[in-house]
Amino acid sequence: MANKLYPDAATALDGLLFDGMTIMSGGFGLCGIPENLIAALRDSGVKGITAISNNAGVDGFGLGLLLETRQIAKMISSYVGENKEFERQYLAGELQLEFNPQGTLAERIRAGGAGIPGFYTKTGVGTLVAEGKEHKEFGGETYILETGLVADVSIVKAWKADPHGNLIFRKTARNFNPMMATAGKVTVAEVEELVPAGSLDPDQIHTPGIFVQRLFVGRDYEKRIEQRTVRQRETA
């Protein structure tokens, strides 16, 4: 079997990085982000990254790490509201930003991985998002053309993997990770647990191994919570 297993994030990224590259990074907010791989990207010093990620992390965590070091030249995101350093760089003109509606972003990535160069959607018709895009009528309604997205490298975070690269995600940490796994020319996955081949139920694999070229077990997961909301236990 072709070996997909690597000891850690740095070796898993070895030979894949170059300045000016496009990287997709999984996660929603800080949930389900590839913590180890982001840290390894920072340590690699690779520059001029176009980062495709729903959010931009927070100051000092997630993609915020790569903003601090100015390794990101452009972000394609749907929401970046949790990051002061992002705001500073953007307002200073040091950072390019392309906003996509969240569902359009998700579908563009899914399309990129599925060999679909363009699709029509009603999302954004009549808004700034539609400017400069082809409009077309279907059944009397107006839609705009959105294009597929691919990346030089996709970095994703899963819960469990087997040595064939089959992945399973956990709860809402799934989010953008499965589509990004399909849309990277090379996809590197970090997981919490590596299980033996044959121990995942084949009906229940979220990402088939064909999409994962490199794989390692991550360590020291912080899994930070952005909004810790709780309810009170009712007392009798």
Added chain:
Amino acid sequence: MANKLYPDAATALDGLLFDGMTIMSGGFGLCGIPENLIAALRDSGVKGITAISNNAGVDGFGLGLLLETRQIAKMISSYVGENKEFERQYLAGELQLEFNPQGTLAERIRAGGAGIPGFYTKTGVGTLVAEGKEHKEFGGETYILETGLVADVSIVKAWKADPHGNLIFRKTARNFNPMMATAGKVTVAEVEELVPAGSLDPDQIHTPGIFVQRLFVGRDYEKRIEQRTVRQRETA
């Protein structure tokens, strides 16, 4: 909780059928087809059906049942090679037929369910399939526009369901069923087993209950095998 449970196929289809309607029917060959619902459609006598299904069943089973009774006016399929009655009706001009490449058919259905009225694909460029369709270049390559498909009713077959309509499929019996569940204005699912709410792992649900309006436990599954291929046990 809104009740989605019905006692059998006939009651589950009650009030949904009308002549000239479009029906999507899950399955690949005879694998994963909604046997009970097809039989109930035959018994209902509904006529002039446009049937969207990858295959047309065989003589006397699957959609072949509805061909025998001439209830189908048009088929949208990728392969219909296993059915003599189909061939007879088609050659006699009694049946309309639209061939779609299998992947294009699957994606058209997925698009229909996902609110995408059109997408571009390389599949079929330069062939009969491309005739009359819009051609467009992306990155120097030519693609054709294919449209989304929806149905008045989708009939699907799953392995397990809970009362909320969450579905799980088994092995290659999954095939077209999940997308068709999303593309029916009403989706009726038959299942082998109904399990209590909460007993399916929420990470492992293939079709979320939002897509299933009606549900029942099927009976007397034949699950016919078209090509029974086996290997010999090696004797020591």
Added chain:
Amino acid sequence: MWTRDSQAARAARELQDGFYVNLGIGMPTLVANFIPEGVDVTLQSENGMLGMGPFPFAGEEDADLINAGKQTITELDRTSYFSSADSFAMIRGGHVDLSILGAMEVADNGDIANWMIPGKMVKGMGGAMDLVAGVKKIIVLMEHNAKDSSAKFKRACTLPLTGKGVVDMVISDLAVLARPAKGAPFRLIELAPGVDLDTLRMRTEGHFEA
């Protein structure tokens, strides 16, 4: 006049048994506290979850289980998880019955603006454009007037739009305005206690039928 809680309770009366509903961040979240007895709704969270439960008890938070507002939540016996692409396929495909959102402006043609104020740092539209374009019915919960007392239900939106002609109902602290279909004019459905039609007209810019 309605309090925020009263507005949320009024919105909750629009819920029907069996509905699948997406609640926006802020005031719309309160609607979950007022779901009427005997009405069963399933909450969708666009980051990839159907069947959202309440906040967890302290100490039971799970970093892998958050809603679209990045708040820790819980699951129910009906819950399913899916990818963001599948989540927005569900939204875009018209499978969600109702979305309740906040807004900065709504126009009397149904336009909505709720994502961007020119000159201020733009945080992004998140899933708002997808929701207003895809969900079957859109209810806006907002104050009737802005802090400078200008009307938020307007002839035309002045801020960049989130969606064009998409709003079906506005529930403000003063009144409920609604229309039977996209494209139809808005009508006054209900006045909050202590609010009369003259007051409403004075504090409204957009057209509505009374």
Added chain:
Amino acid sequence: MWTRDSQAARAARELQDGFYVNLGIGMPTLVANFIPEGVDVTLQSENGMLGMGPFPFAGEEDADLINAGKQTITELDRTSYFSSADSFAMIRGGHVDLSILGAMEVADNGDIANWMIPGKMVKGMGGAMDLVAGVKKIIVLMEHNAKDSSAKFKRACTLPLTGKGVVDMVISDLAVLARPAKGAPFRLIELAPGVDLDTLRMRTEGHFEA
């Protein structure tokens, strides 16, 4: 000249360790019997399976477990199942390394015809158009000549096409013709035992470099 088994064995030499491969119905299926020692390949079946195993033992057939030829098969410790949409997303997206297919005709510009003979009942293209359009490398396994002895590697296909300019390699009972990239001319790579270049030229219509 090569037998069908020899053709399949020759095709199997094109497999590389770690490849994901889709095998068409008929002669291509035989390739699975000749996978070289030390080469690990994963077979994709376009009805929704990655990691296809061998036929089951008698009595162990499972009606829910078939390949794209509707044959009963088995699973492996690497197997995953997915929907037809996900399966063809995998194919269309260029994730499958190699597809080995049969053909009625191949043209020297890489066109392939393998789904329809005018005048005969058309059964449909199934997944063939998707495979030739999406898979990275396309190898055709076919007889060099039809039953009427006409050449099947032609100047131009006479039958309706399955794909335009998509074939990378032809392995017939007489020879291996291949090209380094789509758009490049085909070259003779190998002659079957007992076949000389003159014979090959005489029995071929399409252009190839020798």
